[in-house]
Amino acid sequence: MIRAGIIGSTGYAGGELVRILTVHKDVEVVWYGSRSYIDKKYADVYQNMFQIVDAVCMDDNMDELADQVDVIFTATPQGLCASLVNEGILSKVKIIDLSADFRIKDVATYEKWYGLEHKSPQFIEEAVYGLCEINRADVKRARLVANPGCYTTCSILTAYPLAKEGMIDMSTLIIDAKSGTSGAGRGAKLPNLYCEVNENIKAYGVTTHRHTPEIEEQLGLAAGEKVLLNFTPHLIPMNRGILATEYAKLKKEVTYEEVKAVYDKYYTDEKFVRVLEKDVCPETKWVEGSNFADINFKIDERTGRIIMMGAIDNLVKGAAGQAVQNMNLMFGLKESEGLELVPMFP
Amino acid sequence: MIRAGIIGSTGYAGGELVRILTVHKDVEVVWYGSRSYIDKKYADVYQNMFQIVDAVCMDDNMDELADQVDVIFTATPQGLCASLVNEGILSKVKIIDLSADFRIKDVATYEKWYGLEHKSPQFIEEAVYGLCEINRADVKRARLVANPGCYTTCSILTAYPLAKEGMIDMSTLIIDAKSGTSGAGRGAKLPNLYCEVNENIKAYGVTTHRHTPEIEEQLGLAAGEKVLLNFTPHLIPMNRGILATEYAKLKKEVTYEEVKAVYDKYYTDEKFVRVLEKDVCPETKWVEGSNFADINFKIDERTGRIIMMGAIDNLVKGAAGQAVQNMNLMFGLKESEGLELVPMFP
Amino acid sequence: MIRAGIIGSTGYAGGELVRILTVHKDVEVVWYGSRSYIDKKYADVYQNMFQIVDAVCMDDNMDELADQVDVIFTATPQGLCASLVNEGILSKVKIIDLSADFRIKDVATYEKWYGLEHKSPQFIEEAVYGLCEINRADVKRARLVANPGCYTTCSILTAYPLAKEGMIDMSTLIIDAKSGTSGAGRGAKLPNLYCEVNENIKAYGVTTHRHTPEIEEQLGLAAGEKVLLNFTPHLIPMNRGILATEYAKLKKEVTYEEVKAVYDKYYTDEKFVRVLEKDVCPETKWVEGSNFADINFKIDERTGRIIMMGAIDNLVKGAAGQAVQNMNLMFGLKESEGLELVPMFP
Amino acid sequence: MIRAGIIGSTGYAGGELVRILTVHKDVEVVWYGSRSYIDKKYADVYQNMFQIVDAVCMDDNMDELADQVDVIFTATPQGLCASLVNEGILSKVKIIDLSADFRIKDVATYEKWYGLEHKSPQFIEEAVYGLCEINRADVKRARLVANPGCYTTCSILTAYPLAKEGMIDMSTLIIDAKSGTSGAGRGAKLPNLYCEVNENIKAYGVTTHRHTPEIEEQLGLAAGEKVLLNFTPHLIPMNRGILATEYAKLKKEVTYEEVKAVYDKYYTDEKFVRVLEKDVCPETKWVEGSNFADINFKIDERTGRIIMMGAIDNLVKGAAGQAVQNMNLMFGLKESEGLELVPMFP
Known part of the structure; x- marks a missing residue:
């Protein structure tokens, strides 16, 4: 024990x-x-x-x-x-x-x-950056794991395969993220009061949010180049969930199948990353309470861009679930032990 | 299997x-x-x-x-x-x-x-009425179990000990219940649209809701007398959860400790019924996703009434969870098998 | 001016x-x-x-x-x-x-x-108790008006005609009220955080809420007798709105038409009180942003009780709107000046 | 009349x-x-x-x-x-x-x-495209006005001054928009049920939403060039409100004051467009129920991009309010007649 x-x-x-x-x-x-x-x-x-x-x-x-x-x-x-x-x-x-x-x-x-x-x-x-899907081997040997941020986990997993394979122009990457209010913590602060959040949406920390350099560093490592990007978080009237919508220019024309193959290469064997079927957009509710990251993408031939989307439960894959996943790896347990949480709907 | x-x-x-x-x-x-x-x-x-x-x-x-x-x-x-x-x-x-x-x-x-x-x-x-805490022995032997309604489960469990022990005047019992919207089902109906339910509360089925006779029959069996009561459901802008607030005249003056002892008599050994500590009011969020029924009460010496409160997740203890609890009993499994669901907060 | x-x-x-x-x-x-x-x-x-x-x-x-x-x-x-x-x-x-x-x-x-x-x-x-529909003449002459509480306004208006006309047994009156979260004020307190209120419902202040004696005093004046009642407020995940569901024994058998006539007697000429059509239950959303109180009732012949329901916007008729209505009266303006606010839906 | x-x-x-x-x-x-x-x-x-x-x-x-x-x-x-x-x-x-x-x-x-x-x-x-702030003169003479879409109104007003003045590279423009659920209409459809929308966020119509060509046409007219852009709408668990977050490369280095001056040039005299003070992000709740469009921007020197943000009430400035504004112009009334609606908070 x-x-x-x-x-x-x-x-x-x-x-x-x-x-x-x-x-x-x-x-x-x-x-x-x-x-x-x-x-x-x-x-x-x-x-x-x-x-x-x-x-x-x-x-x-x-x-x-x-x-x-x-x-x-x-x-x-x-x-x-x-x-x-x-x-x-x-x-x-x-x-x-x-x-x-x-x-x-x-x-x-x-x-x-x-x-x-x-x-x-x-x-x-x-310290090992504890995004298990990317740093699994290092996590297993670590004494000290830095568990990734909630926005970061979602943002990185969504773009990682394309960054790693050099399919997107990293200088064009824009991440527009939306988070439930539990991400703001349990402190008794006016902006987090029910009546301030409910029936409302706003961006915050525009150009200055602290998860920006973390995303840049990790995607930079993946892409093999220094990355600067725009990351804009929004506060959403819901308890849990993060959705990241990410935009980038494709380096060349590609088909759906080609991109899908890249995602599959990295995630087919990953229990907690689900690349959805064609044209199914991730929804935060479909992962609520679970350790899943649901990911999909859409190519826009008109603009030459790809729109990538990822959804997680910010408190699970974005925090506690990932921490337990890291613990499992560090202690030689089955990676999914205790994390076979079925998403709760509705 | x-x-x-x-x-x-x-x-x-x-x-x-x-x-x-x-x-x-x-x-x-x-x-x-x-x-x-x-x-x-x-x-x-x-x-x-x-x-x-x-x-x-x-x-x-x-x-x-x-x-x-x-x-x-x-x-x-x-x-x-x-x-x-x-x-x-x-x-x-x-x-x-x-x-x-x-x-x-x-x-x-x-x-x-x-x-x-x-x-x-x-x-x-x-057919056996499958409220496990009350009909456990019969459920074990049943071929056909009638799984109780969501409002009913909450309403009955909340008042049962006092009805059974004859502590309240059953003719004065009033149940004011509040339910999340999943109780209305997944049919595409105008009154269940997001914009109709959100930022709104209403009573419905006043004096005519179908769970009324079910509650009356079961509490009548407990009290050993025919029971007629008022049951008023309300639609609440949330997905899950039922809260029942129940009012009745006490037959005689009693102390908190005496009433607590009656609740404990029936529920101390019940894994899925939690009688809360003094002055803690049940909240639906504290049972979300779990098979728990949280119950408490408050005596009003001024009016001679007791206010009983119960909270469940309508889809779990009020439907699927209770159905599995019944199944476990019918097949001789551990009653809580598959139901050790920890409530999810927030 | x-x-x-x-x-x-x-x-x-x-x-x-x-x-x-x-x-x-x-x-x-x-x-x-x-x-x-x-x-x-x-x-x-x-x-x-x-x-x-x-x-x-x-x-x-x-x-x-x-x-x-x-x-x-x-x-x-x-x-x-x-x-x-x-x-x-x-x-x-x-x-x-x-x-x-x-x-x-x-x-x-x-x-x-x-x-x-x-x-x-x-x-x-x-000081004049500023419930305009009841104390209009006194308000007009007042230097100091005590603007009624939000729960109180809703609770009193809903039962007032029947209390005044002696149609209900005041000793059986029970008020189960539900309020949006703005009623809790704008203080930065943990229980009012978004994640604590959203997807949740609870009773609070059971038997001890401060609006109780105010309701008792006013309905007692109407009924011409000392009134003790149970008032139980609940916190609802919405910004605005109060719904009061009130239960009382009818003193004698009455028809829908007889009760309707009593409500009409008091409220037909009241611009801000709308007695709804038969079987239409008040919903808080139908009065949002307005100074209306929507009221209706249902007789239950099985139990001999009447269920009265009232809905207001707690910040308008329950606070600021009523205050302006009082001001209009005190300064000899048209009572509805500035208050012809059309409810906003959805 | x-x-x-x-x-x-x-x-x-x-x-x-x-x-x-x-x-x-x-x-x-x-x-x-x-x-x-x-x-x-x-x-x-x-x-x-x-x-x-x-x-x-x-x-x-x-x-x-x-x-x-x-x-x-x-x-x-x-x-x-x-x-x-x-x-x-x-x-x-x-x-x-x-x-x-x-x-x-x-x-x-x-x-x-x-x-x-x-x-x-x-x-x-x-037919005149009825975005009053841009086509005022034509609207006044029109027999037939095409009232702009909700997403469109918000998206265009937010970027219009910079497009018109040639400050942004239109080929880099990305619009990430978020809408309350009333935008989906009152049809009884499964995806709009309370339990499907609440506690959930998703993108939809990615690369295919019908408001895209409308935005492209109007911003193209402003910029004097053909515009292709990415527009991604998201469904938010709230009744009303649209927030558009827009990203574009600045053609050259500019200061906050320079950009502010451009916005002021177009909007200082516009009653219904409020350019917020520095660093204040628009929130949909601040315009709820009103005909306002609240706009602001933030320059990111690191990436050379500007992030523009706009908020409207989709049913008012995004639909009915704008229609009345058009009507006022067409009939020679004061443009703001009937539209001096103060936003309701909370």
Whole structure:
């Protein structure tokens, strides 16, 4: 039995980790960290866990935690994991960080976009970017995994095969993404109030959203060139789900079949990536509650562009599900263990 | 491996049966009946099942189906199951009917409230009302189970202990219920359009809703007296969930502890009924996607009334989940097999 | 031109006052009070008012304000109006208080349910309860109007004719009310976050909601007897709207026509109360954005009860619209001036 | 008093016309056409109009109607207006067609994208494309106005100044649009059911949506060149609102102030177009129920692109409001008469 600790277990991503790990046959959660709710019963914070989780919330003492568990998940604001981790801890436990601290290899880029000083730059190189479908081998060997962002996961998986195979002009790539409100976290902030979000849609963080450099770095690695792109997130009146609509110029004329073959090359064997049938557009509802990424594309011969679309549940494949997928790989378990979640509809 | 057939597998309740049975370790669904989508791939109707279910939709030939399976679920409009079932079929397979055909023991009452002639009255007496928490022993022995209605399940479980123990004046019982829109089914009807339901609430079926006699009959059996009550359903802008708020006069002054003891007497050992802690009101979101019924109550000393509240997911404990719970009992499986569904929040 | 000042203009009710008064032909808003946003442009707080309102937010100095305006609206938390008002102010301006400070005639009751000491009990008797349809004559003469609560307005109007005419047994009256989330105000609180409210319904304040004594007092005045009742509010995933479903025993058998005649007696001449046609249930969406209260009822011969239903927009007839209706009466304007708002659908 | 007739008065756009015209001081609606509800009271179809509109629904006999009114609005499916209109009618009344029949000057383009044979091509040249901010002079003289589509209005107004002034490379223009569900009409179709739309987002009509050639034609006229672009609509779980996010390469480096000056040049005097302050992103909720188009932009120096954003209420500025604005111009009224609708928030 793997013993797991969660720092930040009462945010939405942390709560989703608990939901998934609670029924994972090889894992026992022994530490429900939550700075905001220390000593409060976890099920009093999340009543859905009443009679399921019987623990009280703990602090975020990572040193003490490292002595008690095999793996630590940090589902916390940026900067916390980097400020707590050290070699002593990493020698004892594996860490899966759901924040952005170790996602970006270039410290200056991280510090610029996040407006933070990085407290543990010495671990950045070692940290593995935990997009399992792309970095599976490295994840298996990792002590420290940087779990990708929600927008990032969706954006990268949707364009990755075409970037990797050099089929699109990367300088033309535009990502227009739409997210449910759980992506904004559980903080009590005016813009996230029901009446502010409901019956409303807006773009935000235009040209400045922090997931931009993460997407650029990863797709740049895939394409073998430096990538600059436009990424525009939008807030949608729904709880869960991210849809990314991505536009790029095709380098040459291609048929549906040719593009499909490229997607299939990378994803046919991937359990959690579903390339949909021709002309079926991904919908976030079809993946809700599951670890799936649904992807499809459409070629526009008139403009020479391809429109790629991807949908995930931001809290599962975009956060907790992917974290568990990483954990499974790190501990030599079946990659899909605990993640055979059937999407819930409606 | 139990072989299951579903007639009406493309309605919302049928889809939920598929979602649950797909991961039930002892069951294989071999017949996805759907009159509307015959010969169409099931996953083309419900894209969430893409790469999970690889079957095509079949007709509703119950005779043929009876030769192929061990259990038939009928998730169909009222009247269909009664018109198809016969002794030959019942001698071969167990039937769990999610429609109202066999829920009400008094044929005249059924025919009056449903405006239908009952086609198989000879099976009504044999049929077991499949509210597992109340009729567990009978369900285990049944060939034909009448799966309770969604409103009914919630309404009955919420008041049952107090009705059974004679603590409330049954003539004063009022049930004000609120349901998500999936309860209205997947038919393309104007009142169920997004723009008609969203940002709106209304009562409907006031004094005439068909679940009324079913609730009256069952609570009447519990109380040992004929019960007439007011049941008022409301349509809520959400997909899933039913909340029942129930009002009754207490027969005598009682304390919180006394009432709590009565609820505990009936539900402490029930895995799927959670009597919440003092002053915690049930919320439908806390049970979403699960088979739980969350219940609590509040005594109003000023008026001498008790307010009872219950919340379920109408498609799970109110339909498919309860049907599987019944199936588990009928086939001697662990009652909770396949139903350890953790509520999804948010 | 009437000069108006609003204290609390950046809450949801205050914002609605601005929306209505902006196009009221006899009124000019000259003071946008908002303790939270002093010196900030009003349109930066409510972008819908961009290029419509060009003012900056002011403090809540009622003395200064009294010198500048003819009428003050206080759309503030309980206690503020009572702590600011004095004879000097009342001698200069009319006050319409949207909080609860002057709604309840019995100070002890107010202090008990609100947990506050009343700072100006000397004005309670003078204050007129501003439910225009009932207290029109008194409102016209008032210096200080206590604008009714949202739940209260809906609950009282729905039952008033039958209470007044003695047709229902007041001891059996139960009010089950459902409200959109704007009723909870614009404070940044966890329970009002989008993800907490969306896809969810719950009861709250069961047996303890503060609108209870207000409803009891007013319906008691109508019925000519002391009334104790159960009032249970529910939070609904929508922005606006209140639906009240009310249950009571009829004192004797009556026909639809007899009850309809009673409703018509009180409401036929009321512009803002619409008694719907037979069997049409009120829906909140049909009154959205308007000052209407839509009302109907259904007699249940089986139980001897009548089910009354009422729908309003909580921010209009339940707050700002009613406040303007009161203002119109107090200043001798046409009662419906500025309130001929056509409900918006969908 | 202008006498108006509406063909298609019971669709969502037709209903919005009624809402607006009901309080328009110079107009009387005398014909509520609705093929689906002939002889039914209009207020029985739209209960919000109870006690406001006292008419019954009529057929769509345009010849008879032409004898009775001064202006006809056709809020009908594509093809109907073109099949009914003739010179005799146009010699008697003005027509404002909310369908696409006369929007596109090139018949072949219309017939290809709409899959219909055009029944009155002889009127296409005469018809004026009724985007008032751009074609004001022509609208004033028109007998037949083609009221722009909802997506089109939003998409064009957002990019128009930059296209007109040659600041963006039109071959790089990409429009990613998001619409509330009322845009899909009031037909009882499965994909528009509450449970299918709620908690969901999808793209649809990718590369094939019919508003594409309309946008291309109009922006092409502005830019003085043939334009091909990608337009991708998305369905959003909300009733009203369209947000367009538009991407294009800037032809040369420009400052915020330079671009702002261009927008101001075209829109400062436009009552219904609000160019927001720096860094304020348009939100659909801020224009709900009003005839405003809210627009802003952001320059991305990293990529050399500009991101333009526009928000409208699809039923007002995107349909009925714009139709009334056109009517006002055609009849020499104040352009904003009846359209001083303050956005409703929340």
